[in-house]
Amino acid sequence: MASTQYPLDKGFLIAAWLEALCYGCFFVVFFISVYIHFGFRKGRGLHNNIMFSGSVLMFIIATMHISINVFRLLRAYADFRLAPGGPVGYLGTLSRWDHIMKDTLYATQSMVGDAAAIYRCWILWNRDYRVIVLPASLLMVTIGAGFYTTDVLYAREDPHATIFDPTLCKFFSLFFSIAVIQNIFTTGLMAWRLWQGEHRIAGHRLGGSTLMPILRILVESAALYLFVEILLLATYAVGSSVQHIIIETVTPIAVSSRATLDIVLNLPFPQGLTFGLITIRINLRSQKRIANMTTEIEGSHVQTLGSMPMRRIVIGRQVDQIDDTESRYGKETGLGESEP
Numbered sequence: 215m216a217s218t219q220y221p222l223d224k225g226f227l228i229a230a231w232l233e234a235l236c237y238g239c240f241f242v243v244f245f246i247s248v249y250i251h252f253g254f255r256k257g258r259g260l261h262n263n264i265m266f267s268g269s270v271l272m273f274i275i276a277t278m279h280i281s282i283n284v285f286r287l288l289r290a291y292a293d294f295r296l297a298p299g300g301p302v303g304y305l306g307t308l309s310r311w312d313h314i315m316k317d318t319l320y321a322t323q324s325m326v327g328d329a330a331a332i333y334r335c336w337i338l339w340n341r342d343y344r345v346i347v348l349p350a351s352l353l354m355v356t357i358g359a360g361f362y363t364t365d366v367l368y369a370r371e372d373p374h375a376t377i378f379d380p381t382l383c384k385f386f387s388l389f390f391s392i393a394v395i396q397n398i399f400t401t402g403l404m405a406w407r408l409w410q411g412e413h414r415i416a417g418h419r420l421g422g423s424t425l426m427p428i429l430r431i432l433v434e435s436a437a438l439y440l441f442v443e444i445l446l447l448a449t450y451a452v453g454s455s456v457q458h459i460i461i462e463t464v465t466p467i468a469v470s471s472r473a474t475l476d477i478v479l480n481l482p483f484p485q486g487l488t489f490g491l492i493t494i495r496i497n498l499r500s501q502k503r504i505a506n507m508t509t510e511i512e513g514s515h516v517q518t519l520g521s522m523p524m525r526r527i528v529i530g531r532q533v534d535q536i537d538d539t540e541s542r543y544g545k546e547t548g549l550g551e552s553e554p
Contacts, residue, residue: 219455222302226290229462230283236466237280244273261337268330272323279319279465286312308371308382314364321360323465324393327439328353331400338407345403352396359389378453390447397443401436405429442467 251266289312290301297303307313332349339345363385371379377386408429442464449457 220459222306222455222458223300225455225458226287226301226305229459230287232459233280233283233462233466236463237276240273240276240466244269264333265330268326272326275319275323275326276466279316279323282312282316282319283462286316306376307373308368308375308377309373314368317364317368318361320461320465321364321389325353325357325360328356328393328396328400331396331404335400335403335407338404349396349400349403352392352399356389356392356396359385359392363389377457378450386450387447390443390450394440394443394447397436397440401433401440405433439467 247269251262286305290304294304295301299306304310305313328349332346332353335349336343336346363382367382367385371382375382412429442460446457446460446464449460
């Protein structure tokens, strides 16, 4: 365990402030994503609706989590400021119902993010169940370890026990470690599939790259969430009280990095914020491409059929097959550009 600990009374306040900051960013990004979903991508099929529902669920969980933390702060620093142990004694008691609910929401948010990433892998790999056997198995272990710890072990703990109790340490170390492995594995599967599709059609494409920008967004967003997960695992492993600060930021951060590409690759700052940022970046990129194509049409001399502009098209068996490949990837993954 770490010999020097950050004061818990200050740590709890900083954790609440950071969570509020991350949630504020996520709040704005989420409603921009809602606008994009209903404004630009309305009626785009079952897949996008499932991913959008996931982002809504993660938003609800993040909202409930920060509400519980506000309630706990008010109770600790107002109602229990003169009680034995003071605010730290209240906030550090693991068996209180509000602490159990808070950490249950955190665990649930992480699991929803993992499930969204697994679903995306399944879609990207043409609904091949063999690809998701390992991540789905890891998810089952995460569900068992997470809920058993927060809903069973917490209730049995001594009022003076800490989060670093040996019994809890085993389950939390397992939970945090699997979260890191899960994120690396699912992100790697998605990145490999996108690169594979890009490499297959790169030599035949007439225009610019379609999948590489999406691949970069995926990797960048996953790296953000992975960094937070590794930092949380490291601080918990050394017994540092700083983990109390980091763990409170994971819930709003997680909505996003996971449910990444789109309402889209929606990879649960990650889970919430990353999820929304990816949606916005991909959809705005699509709209920009449409605008550029429109400008190109308007600025060139074209024949017309009545008032409708006509464009030359290249017809050929090879070109048709390539277009079909890109179209298939777009439809199956939800990553294709919006049609003009």
